[in-house]
Amino acid sequence: MKILAIRLKNLASLAGEQVIDFTAEPLASAGLFAITGPTGAGKSTILDALCLALFGSTPRLDGASLLSKVPDGSDEIGSGDERNLLRRGCGSGYAEVDFVGVDGRRYRARWEVKRAREKIDGRLQASSQSLLDLDSEQLLASGKKREFKELLEARLGLTLAQFTRAVLLAQSEFSAFLKADDNERGTLLEKLTDTGLYSRLGQASFEAAKRTRESLAQLQQQLGGLQPLETEARQALEARHGEQQDALRSAQQQLKALEQQRQWLADLMRLQHERDTAQAQLQEAEAEQKNLADARRILALFEQLAPQRHRFIRQDELRQLLSRIEETLVRHQTAGERLQDRLAALEQGCQQAAMQLQSAEQAQREAEPRLAQARRDEERLQHLTADLAPIRQEAAQIEASHLDTEARLKQLNDRQQQGAQHLAELTAQLESSTGLQPLCAAWDGYRPRLQQAVQLAARLQQGRTELPGLEQRAQT
Incomplete structure (x- = not known):
């Protein structure tokens, strides 16, 4: 404070x-x-x-x-x-x-x-x-x-x-302190400084010393019947004690040396274990290096093949595209044949209707008396003419679709020829690098053909988009 x-x-x-x-x-x-x-x-x-x-x-x-x-x-x-x-x-x-x-x-x-x-x-x-x-x-x-x-x-x-x-210290207390005798001054000091505790401690120490003296007196009484050893016997015991102390120190030094040797042995065993572990790890690493020799060789060949890799990928893509084009061409040819058959049937029906019209007109000229029958035939002819109009319209649509299908088939044939020509070129390039064919098979096992799958998915989506229109045209 x-x-x-x-x-x-x-x-x-x-x-x-x-x-x-x-x-x-x-x-x-x-x-x-x-x-x-x-x-x-x-x-x-x-x-x-x-x-x-x-x-x-x-x-x-x-x-x-x-x-x-x-x-x-x-x-x-x-x-x-x-x-x-x-x-x-x-x-x-x-x-x-x-x-x-x-x-x-x-x-x-x-x-x-x-x-x-x-x-x-x-x-x-x-x-x-x-x-x-x-x-x-x-x-x-x-x-x-x-x-x-x-x-x-x-x-x-x-x-x-x-x-x-x-x-x-209050002024009145200090005045009383100056005028008091020794006993009163001591009491007043204890009051002012709160040192009464030290008086109690002094009394307690006096009592403790008194009890200690009494215990010492009792011990001396108990030792009254015991006599000290002779000087020679005491010296002999002291000499024997010294020898035992020397032996103890020697044993302690030997124990310390043995402890040090034991520590060295423990360190040696630990280091040997670490050495054995390191040698085993080294052997495993060397074996793994030998096992990976073929993989490294194949990887080196892959690195050599890397500049030509896109050609093989393109060849597979063109093969699949050519296969889809051929399938589409077959479907279009089949649809064209169906359209030709239907057109022939419609032309035949149209010819039959025309012949029937001619027969009816001739019958009308030849058989005037049979006018009522002719009128009925005329009504029938009108009905046939009404039926013939949508048939002719449908025939015109079929003819236009047929022409469009033929143009589409021509385009597909041209694309097929171009694809066949490109395939021939790739086949020639493939034959020139037939020695790398095993590496291509190995490449398929090591590297997923994710890029090829993405491209094929895109082309397949485009084919699916075009297919409904072609099928609809083929059906009509």
Whole structure:
């Protein structure tokens, strides 16, 4: 705990606001200093302010009678009441102390008293205390004295009794100390410094020493019947003890050497095991290298084949495309044949209808008397003519479809011839590199033909798109 500053206002013999800052010069570097001055100058008031701010009480009022009263305007207050320290003729006063707590943080403790409405003749109000954390500017306690006391004692590390014995020695206690005899001075020192504990410790140590002496006396009585050995016997035992100590040291050295050898042997076995493991791994790596020799050779051949690889892929693609074109051509030829048959049937029906019309017209000219029958034949002819019109229209459509199919077939034949020519060229190139054919089969096993599958899927989708139109035309 370290006091940083003391501030007070209107307390006892000090009027107005007073500030003592121990962190500013000249007090900051003064080291030891004294508070001096004539009687009534306010020396004790400074110490009273220190105690009031921290504990709300001061040793000056400890000796006051609990029954004695002092007048205060129209009222009376107890002579031991700390509010008596408020200077007469003042409406308010306070005591404030900045200090460093046991936790290393800075705090500000404040004690304050006021009269009603802060008037000189006002009635004294209850005093208040507060504790502020200066580092965080947080108000820790305000108003409740019990809470303030617990927090301050925890931050300060001292109670009022401990503070007055260890930090602030009351003037009355010091006077009694000077006038007392040795016994009374010792008692007073124990009271001021709380050293009664050391007296109790001294008594306890005296009792412990007494018990130890009694135990020693009992042990000496028990040893009364035992006689010490002769000098020669004792020397012989000591010599034997020395020999055994030498043997023990020699055995310990041998044990240390054996332990070192055992460690060396363990390290040797570990290193041999690591060597065997490394040799086994080396053998496995060499065997794996031998097993991969064929794969490396094939891979080298693949690298040689890489510039010609696209030609084999293109050859397979053209074969599949040619197969699809041939299938499409067969379907179109079959559809054309069906259309030819249907066209012939329709032409035959048209010829038959024309012949029937001619026969009906001739019958009408030749058989005028049979006009009624001719009229019926005419009506029938009209019906046949009405039936013939859609047949002729359908025949025209079939003829146009036939012409379109023939043109399509011609285009397919041209594409077939081009594909056959390209296939012949690829076949010639393939025959020139027949020695690489086994590598092509091996390549199919090592590398998926993903690109070929994608291209074939695209061409198949295009063929499926064109197929419905061709089938529809072929059916019509």
